Amino acid sequence: MKVPMSWLSEYVDIDIDSKEFADEMTMSGSKVEAIDVAGNDISSVVVGKIISLEKHPDADRLQVSKIDIGNGEPIQVVTAAQNVSVGDEIPVALVGAHLPNGLNIKRGKLRGVESCGMMCSINELNVTTDDYPDASEEGIFILPKGFHLGMDVKEALKIKETVIDFEITSNRPDCLSVTGIAREAAATFNKPLKLPAIKLKEEGERAEKYASVEIKSADLCPRYAARIITDVKIEPSPKWMRDRLKAAGIRPVNNMVDITNYVMLEFGQPMHAFDLSNLSESKIIVRRAASGEKMETLDDQPRKLDSSMLVIADAKRPVAVAGVMGGANSEITEKTKIILFESANFDAVSVRATANKIGLRTESSSRFEKGLDVEGVVTAVDRAAQLVEALNAGIVCKGVIDCYVRKQEKRTIKLEPDKINELLGTKISDSKMIGILNSLYINVDEKTMRVSIPSFRQDIEVKADLAEEIARIYGYNKIEATLLSGKATALGEKTYKQKMKDLIKNTMIASGLNEIFTYSFASPKVFDMIRLPKDSDLRNAIKIQNPLGEDFSIMRTTTIPSIMDVIARNYNRRAEKAGLFEISYVYIPEKLPLDKLPKEKEVLTIGMFGETDFYDLKGIIEELLLQLGIEKYDFEPEKENLTFHPGRTANIMTNNDIAGILGEIHPDVCEQFEGPERTYVAILDVELLIKNSNMDIQFKHLPKFPAVTRDIAILVKEDIMVKEIETEIKKRAGRILEDIKLFDIYKGKQVPEGMKSVAYSITFRDNEKTLTDTEVDTAMKKVVDGLKNSLDSELR
Numbered sequence: 001m002k003v004p005m006s007w008l009s010e011y012v013d014i015d016i017d018s019k020e021f022a023d024e025m026t027m028s029g030s031k032v033e034a035i036d037v038a039g040n041d042i043s044s045v046v047v048g049k050i051i052s053l054e055k056h057p058d059a060d061r062l063q064v065s066k067i068d069i070g071n072g073e074p075i076q077v078v079t080a081a082q083n084v085s086v087g088d089e090i091p092v093a094l095v096g097a098h099l100p101n102g103l104n105i106k107r108g109k110l111r112g113v114e115s116c117g118m119m120c121s122i123n124e125l126n127v128t129t130d131d132y133p134d135a136s137e138e139g140i141f142i143l144p145k146g147f148h149l150g151m152d153v154k155e156a157l158k159i160k161e162t163v164i165d166f167e168i169t170s171n172r173p174d175c176l177s178v179t180g181i182a183r184e185a186a187a188t189f190n191k192p193l194k195l196p197a198i199k200l201k202e203e204g205e206r207a208e209k210y211a212s213v214e215i216k217s218a219d220l221c222p223r224y225a226a227r228i229i230t231d232v233k234i235e236p237s238p239k240w241m242r243d244r245l246k247a248a249g250i251r252p253v254n255n256m257v258d259i260t261n262y263v264m265l266e267f268g269q270p271m272h273a274f275d276l277s278n279l280s281e282s283k284i285i286v287r288r289a290a291s292g293e294k295m296e297t298l299d300d301q302p303r304k305l306d307s308s309m310l311v312i313a314d315a316k317r318p319v320a321v322a323g324v325m326g327g328a329n330s331e332i333t334e335k336t337k338i339i340l341f342e343s344a345n346f347d348a349v350s351v352r353a354t355a356n357k358i359g360l361r362t363e364s365s366s367r368f369e370k371g372l373d374v375e376g377v378v379t380a381v382d383r384a385a386q387l388v389e390a391l392n393a394g395i396v397c398k399g400v401i402d403c404y405v406r407k408q409e410k411r412t413i414k415l416e417p418d419k420i421n422e423l424l425g426t427k428i429s430d431s432k433m434i435g436i437l438n439s440l441y442i443n444v445d446e447k448t449m450r451v452s453i454p455s456f457r458q459d460i461e462v463k464a465d466l467a468e469e470i471a472r473i474y475g476y477n478k479i480e481a482t483l484l485s486g487k488a489t490a491l492g493e494k495t496y497k498q499k500m501k502d503l504i505k506n507t508m509i510a511s512g513l514n515e516i517f518t519y520s521f522a523s524p525k526v527f528d529m530i531r532l533p534k535d536s537d538l539r540n541a542i543k544i545q546n547p548l549g550e551d552f553s554i555m556r557t558t559t560i561p562s563i564m565d566v567i568a569r570n571y572n573r574r575a576e577k578a579g580l581f582e583i584s585y586v587y588i589p590e591k592l593p594l595d596k597l598p599k600e601k602e603v604l605t606i607g608m609f610g611e612t613d614f615y616d617l618k619g620i621i622e623e624l625l626l627q628l629g630i631e632k633y634d635f636e637p638e639k640e641n642l643t644f645h646p647g648r649t650a651n652i653m654t655n656n657d658i659a660g661i662l663g664e665i666h667p668d669v670c671e672q673f674e675g676p677e678r679t680y681v682a683i684l685d686v687e688l689l690i691k692n693s694n695m696d697i698q699f700k701h702l703p704k705f706p707a708v709t710r711d712i713a714i715l716v717k718e719d720i721m722v723k724e725i726e727t728e729i730k731k732r733a734g735r736i737l738e739d740i741k742l743f744d745i746y747k748g749k750q751v752p753e754g755m756k757s758v759a760y761s762i763t764f765r766d767n768e769k770t771l772t773d774t775e776v777d778t779a780m781k782k783v784v785d786g787l788k789n790s791l792d793s794e795l796r
Contacts, residue, residue, distance in 0.1 A: 002036075003181050004247040005162040011182035012191050018162045021185075025166075028188040029472040030175060034165040038247065039154040044097035044105075045120060046070075047147045047156050050088050058111045067092055067117070070150025078115035083139030090140050091120040091153045100126040120153075127159065130242060130252055158239075161247050171459040173370035177268030180456075187439040187473050196266075198382045201389055204230050204397035211276060211340055213403045216287040220310045221322065222406035224286055224344040225377045227385050228276065228397040232256065234334050238391065250363070256332050256339060259387045261363075269343055269372060269380035270364035272312075272320060276338040278330040281315035284340070286403075289318060297325045297360065309354045310346060323351035323368035324360055339394065343381035345374040373456035374408050411453040413466060415444055420467045425482040428474060436473045437466070500628065500690045501583060504604060507627045511620045513579040513606065518562040520585060521552035526561035529672040531642040542589055542598060555587040555598070560643060560681060561673075563607040564665070568675035577610025583686060602686040604660075609676040614648055617662055617680045621652060624684075629694035630654055635662075637721065643669055644681075652684065654692045660684030705770045707738060710780055713759040714793040715751065724791065725758060732786035733779050736771060739763040757796055 005018060014021060022032035048067040051074060056062035065084070066074040069092060077092065084090065094117050097105040105118050119140045122132060127141075135141050147156045154160040166181060174180040179195055186193040207228040215221050236242070237258040245252050250261050260271040276282060289305035295318045296302050303321065305311065311318035319330040323346040332339065352369035355361050378400055385396040415437070417430045434444045442460070443452045453460050460466065471479065494502070505515065527539050538557040547553035556562065563580065570578045582605045589598040608617055618635065625633050635650040638661060649663025662682035670679050716725065722742060729740055744759035751757050762783070764776050787793040 001166045001168050001176050001181070002248045003164050003166060003178055004244055005164060007178055007244050007247075008164075008182055008185065011179065011194050011196075012185045012189070014185065014189070014191075016189075018164065022164060024188055025164075025185065027472075027475065027477065028184065030181065030184045030188075031167045032164055033167045036163045036165065037160070038163070039160040041098065041100045042125065042154055042159075044094045045091050045099070045125070045153040046094065047143060047149055047151045047153060048075075048090055048092035049149055050084055050086050050090065053084065053086050056111060056113060058113075062110060062113075064113055065119075067119075068149055069094070070148065075116045076114060077117045077119060078110040078113050079119050079140070081119060081140040083136050083142070084119065088140075089143040089145060089147060089149075091125060091143065093118045093120055093124075099124050125153065125157070125159070127157065130246075131157075131239065133236065158243065161243070163247050170370050173367060173372055173458075174268060174456040176367050176370070177264075178266050180268055183441060187436070190439070196383070196386075198379070198386050200382065200385055200396055202385075202396050202398040204228070204395040207397040207399045207401050210338065210397065211279070211282045211284060211401065213284045213401050214286070215403050215405050216285060217310055218405040220288070220347040220350045221286045222345055222408070223374050223377050223402070223404045224284070224342070225381050225403070226284060226343070226401040227341045227381045228401075229256075229339040229341065229385070229388050229394040230337070230397060232337050232339050232394040233392070234332065234336055235393070241391075254332070255391055255393045256336070256388075259384050259391075259393075260341070262387065263380050263384045264363065264367070267376060267380045267383060268367060269376050270323070270367055271380060271384055272326045272342040272364075273332050274319060274326070274330045274340040274342065275332055275336045276340045277336070279314040279319060279340065280317070283315045284342070285313045285315070286322065286344070287311065287313055293318060295319075295321070296328045297321065298328055298331060299325065299360075300328060301360075303358050303360075306357070308350075309357070310350050312342070321354060321358065321360075322346050324355050324358070324365045325362055341381050341384050343377045343384070345372055345377050348372075371458050373458075375455040378402055408455055411461075412450045413453065413460070413463060415449045415451045415466060416463065419463065420470060423464070423467050424471050424479060426471075426474070426479055428470065432474070433470050436470050440469060440473065442466075442469065497690055500693055501686070503627060504583065504624065504686070504689070505581075507624050508581040508604075508606070508620075511579070511623060513581045513608075513620070516563075516566055516580050516582045518559070518566065518582060518584065519552065520556055520587070521547070522554055522556040522561055523551040524554055525550075526556075530558070530560050530564075530669050531666060532558075533642065537588075540589060540592055542587055542592070542594065557586050557588055559584060559586060559603055559605040559683060560665075563605050563681055564669070564673040564675055564679070567607050567609055567679055568673045571609060571676045572674060575610070577612065578608065579612070580607045581605065604682075604684040604686050604689070606662075606682040606684075608680045609678060612680060613678075614662075614664055614680060617682055618650075621660075621662060621682060621684070624689075625654075628689055628692070629697070630689070630692050631694075632692075633659070635723065638663065642666065652682075654688065657688055657692075658685075659688045659692070703765060703767060705766060705768075707763050707765040708771050708776050709761055709763045710776065711743075711759065711761050712780070712783070713744070713757055713796040714784075714787055715755050715757055715796055716787075716791055716793045718747070718754050718756050720791055722758065725760075725787065725793075728786050728790055729760065729762065729783050732782040733762065733764070734782070736764045736766050736775065736779060737762070738765040 018035050022035055026032050046069050048069045050065050051068050052066040054064050056064055061080055063079055065077050067077055068074050093105045095105055095107045107116055122135045122141045129135055168175045210228045213224055213226055215224055234254050237252055237255045241258055242252040245261055248265050252258050256273050260273050264270045288307050289309045289311045291307045293305045310322035312320040312322055320326040346368050348369050348371040351365050355365040388394050389396055417433050437444050441454050532538055541554040541557050543554055585600045585602055587598045588601055632655055634653040636653055638649045638651045639646045644663040645666050651658050652660040660683050665679040665681055667677055670677055726740055741761045743761055746757040764771055
């Protein structure tokens with residue numbers, strides 16, 4: 001619901017800026033979606049007057065003008081416009097001005113003549129001929145006389161309007177109107193509400209002389225009211241009305257159509273205007289449509305009706321689809337002289353069903369389908385008649401033809417302040433509660449403490465609804481946090497396992513991976529695709545009794561096929577790289593057929609391809625183990641798993657348990673899934689990771705004494721693992737060893753065949769004193785000797 005602030009301010013005094021207003025309204029339950037300020041994209045455009053106009057000395061189509069902008073110093077502007085003359089008042093964009101089309105005005109020269117601004121057209125100011133019918137669509141906008149020279153054009157043209165866009169929930173159709181929002185604003189800011197007083201002259205004859213109304217389907221239309229307007233003058237609406245309609249998102253048409261739309265926005269009650277001369281026997285009959293009955297709506301589309309739909313008909317045919325759209329056969333035209341204004345209440349479910357069936361949803365239907373106030377019907381039609389008199393657009397006949405066949409019962413609820421305070425956890429006084437409810441026009445009888453529910457608040461049904469009204473106006477931010485009463489009350493907190501799973505996910509995301517979700521169902525074919533041995537226990541999968549198909553016929557025992565499917569899909573859609581992870585379950589039965597539920601094993605699956613290698617994956621896992629506080633871990637070569645590439649795969653060991661596996665997927669498996677050749681996957685046991693995690697972080701003082709770093713490069717046989725080298729260094733370096741970092745592995749021309757060069761940076765530190773060169777040299781000699789004796793290495 002778009003509400004222009006200038007319109008709203010007529011009903012409630014708003015003395016704060018739009019941002020603060022929007023925040024307070026949102027807190028009281030009227031959520032603000034956006035604040036739009038018209039004219040924000042226009043700056044430094046003023047009213048100017050052309051005082052001289054001469055032909056450009058070097059261009060036939062250009063003119064050089066002098067323009068008075070009210071500061072005593074005329075500016076020179078070169079223009080190609082041919083519709084301007086001396087004495088015209090025009091909008092002038094000065095140097096530094098910004099326009100809605102993104103144009104920024106700079107000082108420049110046109111064919112050697114300086115130009116210090118630009119004359120503007122209506123298009124350049126983002127206004128239309130609907131606003132100014134006399135304006136030229138091609139040339140410069142010639143302003144009406146009477147503006148002060150130098151005046152900001154936004155102020156002159158009144159295009160500086162702030163519009164608040166509210167998100168209205170389906171249970172609050174009363175707020176689909178300016179008066180509804182005004183009621184909320186008045187209660188929120190404790191201001192008086194000033195709704196327009198409706199007074200009519202009614203200079204015509206009795207309305208009943210011109211038309212009659214009959215309701216045949218009272219279950220779908222409890223009330224239908226009509227007013228008759230004679231001596232109608234069809235013409236454009238005044239600018240103030242057009243401006244308000246456009247700001248609220250509705251296109252102006254003519255005065256009569258605009259009045260119905262204006263009332264709909266103001267009071268939330270949709271209306272329709274019929275050309276009375278087109279109604280057979282001047283009758284309005286509210287009935288169900290005949291099966292197969294047809295009519296053409298105002299959008300020139302034929303509509304096929306059925307007996308479930310409610311229509312407005314004359315003596316012979318339907319002239320409107322009730323609550324949705326009028327018919328073309330009774331449309332207002334320039335020749336219309338007598339109008340019947342319709343204001344009615346239609347069944348919400350019926351309107352919604354009809355709109356869906358005919359495929360037409362309108363501003364009218366979107367309001368009716370939420371359930372409108374039956375008591376607002378006459379108010380709306382009276383307001384429309386008042387606007388007709390105010391615009392001198394016709395003569396209003398005396399009286400309202402009001403068919404009210406199914407009256408709404410008045411509802412009351414007992415106000416019990418103690419119970420409301422107990423529910424909310426507050427200590428709001430009785431008088432404060434009564435004041436809040438009265439401010440919302442929910443009147444309270446202080447003697448009986450009975451609350452009369454207004455007809456426009458169909459959403460208030462029980463005591464809890466009263467509590468909600470009190471809480472939102474009192475201020476949710478004023479309600480202190482309290483615990484529920486009772487012995488079972490406890491503060492909610494995540495378990496240690498939940499916290500660890502969150503940590504695992506956050507670490508994966510921080511490592512640049514994207515979370516995925518895959519099905520727990522799989523195909524039996526995937527076991528062969530991942531080269532699973534025929535005797536593998538993982539082939540003992542649970543079969544689903546009613547599968548969607550063979551591809552979803554078993555419960556998976558491994559997540560490798562799932563991650564390979566996702567990787568292949570991304571690769572085949574031209575993704576150059578991807579890093580993915582998932583925390584999910586595999587289902588391992590103790591035996592088949594099942595005699596009890598299988599073990600649901602939770603695993604972390606990581607998959608990567610493109611611009612990555614084994615060590616990137618290993619680094620992510622090491623970071624995860626570090627975040628989980630797992631210090632004792634190792635990577636052991638794995639050569640028996642046929643799914644992975646031999647020599648490029650390792651088991652992840654924690655406290656002598658296999659916590660998972662990581663490595664490069666075998667090329668044959670990649671080919672089976674049509675994925676990239678170099679694909680890296682890791683599978684980790686989540687339960688085992690959590691079991692070995694340690695969040696007991698111990699404080700450690702920063703070192704007082706400096707570290708000493710030495711680099712070492714050795715030649716070893718190609719089959720010697722890095723782990724063996726690091727183990728030997730740790731064994732020989734002694735207590736002063738602080739860190740070991742591998743920074744290079746090289747095989748090439750300068751290295752003998754069958755050998756490799758491995759380089760480390762070794763850091764030493766003593767926490768009690770500064771190390772001497774002799775101490776470090778001694779430790780390094782032990783390291784070198786140990787590597788030579790145990791691994792037959794040589795220093796490079």
